[in-house]
Structures are given as C-alpha cells and as structure tokens.
Amino acid sequence: MKARFESWWQEEQWRTALLAAMLVFAPLIRASNRPIPLLILELLALILLLSAWRRVAWHELPRLVRWGLVGLVALPLIQWLPVPFELWSLLPGHDRLGAALAAEGLGEGWRSLSVVGGATEQAFLALLPPLAVFFTAWTLPTRVLRQMVVLVIGMGVIQALLGLLQYGAGPDSLFALGNPFAGHSASGFHANRDHFAGMMEMLLPLALALTAARFGHGARTAGFYRNWRHRFSHWVDWRANQTLLYGLSAVVMFLALVFTRSRTGVVLGMLLILLAAFAFARRLGGRRAAGLAGTLAVGVLVLAAEIGLAPVLQRFVLIDPLQDARWSIFQSTFEGVAHFLPLGSGAGTFPWVFPLFQGTGYHAYVNHAHNDYLEWALEGGAVAVGVVILLATAYLLHWRKVWHSGEWRTFRFMQVGAGLGLLLLGLHGWVDFNFRIPANAVYFAFLAALFFHPGEADRELPVDRSLRRLPSTHAPPRQILGPALEPVPNPLEEGEKKQA
Secondary structure, eight states: OHHHHHHHHTOHHHHHHHHHHHHHHTTTTGGGOSHHHHHHHHHHHHHHHHHHGGGOOGGGSOHHHHHHHHHHHHHHHHHTSEEEHHHHTTSTTOHHHHHHHHHTTOOOSEEESSSSHHHHHHHHHHHHHHHHHHHHHHHSOHHHHHHHHHHHHHHHHHHHHHHHHHHHHOTTSGGGTTOTTOOSSOOTTSSSHHHHHHHHHHHHHHHHHHHHHHTTTGGGGGGGOOSHHHHHHHHHSGGGGHHHHHHHHHHHHHHHHHHTTOHHHHHHHHHHHHHHHHHHGGGTTGGGOOOHHHHHHHHHHHHHHHHHHHHHHHTTOOOOTTTTHHHHHHHHHHHHHHHHTTTOSOTTOHHHHGGGTOOTTOOSOOSSOSOHHHHHHHHHHHHHHHHHHHHHHHHHHHHHHHTOSSOOOHHHHHHHHHHHHHHHHHHHTTTSOGGGSHHHHHHHHHHHHHHHOOOOTTSOOSSOGGGGGSOOTTSOHHHHHGGGGSOOOOHHHHHHHHHO
16 A cells, blocks of 8 residues: 555656646736735645655756755755844844844843744745745656646736736726736736736747747648648647747737836847847758858847837836835845845845835835845845855856757757746846745746756657658558558569579
C-alpha cells in the first residue's frame, strides 16, 4: 500500500494538473491579491513542493540560481527567529522602535529579528506559490512545458479580451467585475491596470515566440493533400494554423497592453516588439530564413513603425497620479534603507516602517514603495541586495546557453520568449510593485523555470505536426511510397545475365 501511494504521489500527471490549476486560478480573483485566494494558492503550493522537492536535480540548476534561491528562502526565516528584547533594541534601526515599545511597557520578553514578526511570516508564506511553480515546472519534461505554455497564453488571451471589453464598456459595466479601481482602462482580473500590464508584458513574448517558431512550417505539407476534403480538414485543424492563432493572440494581448493606458506598459510593449524583431527575424521559416540581412530589414521596419505609432499610442496613456509623488516615496525609502542597513526591517514590514520616514511630499497611506528593488533593500538589507544581484547575474549569464548557435527548435523559441518576459517585468519593477502581486509572481516563476530549464535534445523538431498523418513508418517502405522505391533495372546487368 505504501509503495502504491508513493507511486501515485509521484505521478507526473498529478503534478501537471496541480500546476495547471495554480496557473489558471492565480489571476482569477483580483490576481490572488486577497487573503482567501492567496491561502488557496499557498495550500496548493505545499502539495506541489512536497511532490516536486525530491525530483529536483540540484546539480543541473545554475550555481548562482541555487544560491539566490537559498538566500530568498533563508532571509525571511532568519528574520523570523526570536531574540531577547535587549538584543533586539540594539539592532540597526531598532533604537527608536525599542524606545517607543519600552515607553508603552512592552520592552520585555522575546521578539523576532523583524520589526513585525507577523508580517514577515506572511511574506514567507507568500513565497511558497512562486517557489512551488518554479520547482514543479523545472522538473517537468519539455513536452509538458509546451502544453503549459499554450495554457498560459490562453489565459493571457482571456484576460486580454476581458480588458478590451472593460475599456470599451466603461467602469460601470458588468465587465469591470465590481472593481472600484478599473476606471476607463483595461485591468482584466487585476485590481490595478499597471499590474495587469505586467501580466501582459510576461505573456506577450511567449505568443510572439511561438508565432515565430511556427512561421513557415505549415506550408510544408501541401504536397501530401489527397483530395479537397483532406485539404479542408487541414485548414480547419488548429495545429495547421498555429502561426495564425499565436499571431492573433499576440495582437490581442498587445492591444490590451495599450488599452491599460499604462505609460510604463506601453513603453515596454514597444521595446518588446523591437527586441522580438531582432531575436526572431533571422530564424523565421527555419532553414529558409533570410539571415542577417532579413533581421536588419525587419528591425528597421519595426523601428520605423514604432516611431510612427508613438504619437498615436500616447493618446491612450493616462497621466499617472503617482508620477510626482513617486520621487518623494523613493527618497523616503532611501532614508529607510540607510537606517536599517545591513539587516533590514524584515520581509513584509514596509507599510509599518515607512511612516517613520515619510516626508511632506506625499501624505496618503503608502503600502508599497512602487519600486520593488528599493522595497527589498529596505526590508531585507544587504542580503536582499545580494540575492537580487545573484539572480540578475544568473539571468544574464544564462542567455549564452539559450542563444547558442545552431538550428532553433520550438522549445528554444519559448525560452527566448520567457527570457524577454522576465526582462520586461524586471524593468517594470523599478516603478511599480508587480512582484508583490501573487498572480504576477507565480507567472514570473513559471517563466523563470522555462528560461532556466535544461531542455531535452531529443524533443520536437521544428516541423508541422500534421506530417504525423502520413502512413506509419513501421510499414515496409514499398507500402508507404509504392513504386518509388522499386529497383530500377540496369540494362548492362540484364545483358550480362542473358549471356551467362
């Protein structure tokens, strides 16, 4: 019974189903940025972590990624450790808080190293879903990952269509899903249009990558049409029209990104189109690609189109009400970083410590720094800065492996698309807090697993799957190609046989 249970527990399809459930569920309820959906994600994450933990080939993970993940997990756990109040009050940045607690008669007992232990505990639990998604996706074979990529692109299209309906119908329509922050812009299932823009920034590169991967491969089967019905069945089969479907998905998501009316989202979307043109143009059509000249031509055309579209797109962009206040928030956060160095205030404690440094430039309640990197530096100190540097370095170095020469297969296109998605959300993190949104963190972790995946050399070749409709190759060659393989008689040999 025990062996049967362990076999069931380690079945690939169960882990795949749970991963798919997390990817589908994460964006549906305000991007899981609410207590109940976040709790559901955390429970699913625990199951996935218990299942995938022993299957991780740690030696195949890049060394910098391993150390970065260790630091990411260990930091909140260390900050959660209890210490005597006398030692706690001597920690960097704790002096004013210690004096205030002592004045209230709370200067006794033990306290966690973090300023607010409960907030650090919640921050650690919020790490579980992205960690579970990363480790589970990283252990899956490439054939399953391709299915997961199609799934997340489908989720992106659903969210994009909802966002376009929201923009067209207005904030009082049913499509706003009761979101009081929707406004006259696309926000999808997210509460904030900037965070919805972050989701589109991650998924749009995948759609572009698969469009480029399938471009030019569907026409190779034209010679195998038996009759008009076979031709019609080929055209109505989605597998024969993958280029069109992925291209339409990319167009829908790009439009949704524009109609978020997010200044940063629109700028990063235009940057993505340019980067994707240079990344994929040389490899469109497989072996029939145009090469360097085609890449330059496509890049010039895309750049010219973006220059012409820039004034048009600016009409859809809203003036960010935090545009001026962000600099005041950044300045106050810098003061907090210097005050709590080198240990930091504790993961998840920004809303509690920021009022100590909040200047006169912005008087409203501030729950995030609107700069993920500054917020991590304030909460995690020097260790958090080191973790970010390690992971960023691992990302940059891994591009050499992803971008090696030779024929590109579909999985390589997907990895490049994932790398571009990571880049865009990483850039967006300088002016917003997308990484604090559970759904965005989960999808970012999935892209990271796809990007760092070692791949499998014996997987899919870049040809259309409709070729599989040919007769089975297990049959004798003459049954497949008929007279084409019949030996051609040699007149000289025939004459020699007759003379003999």
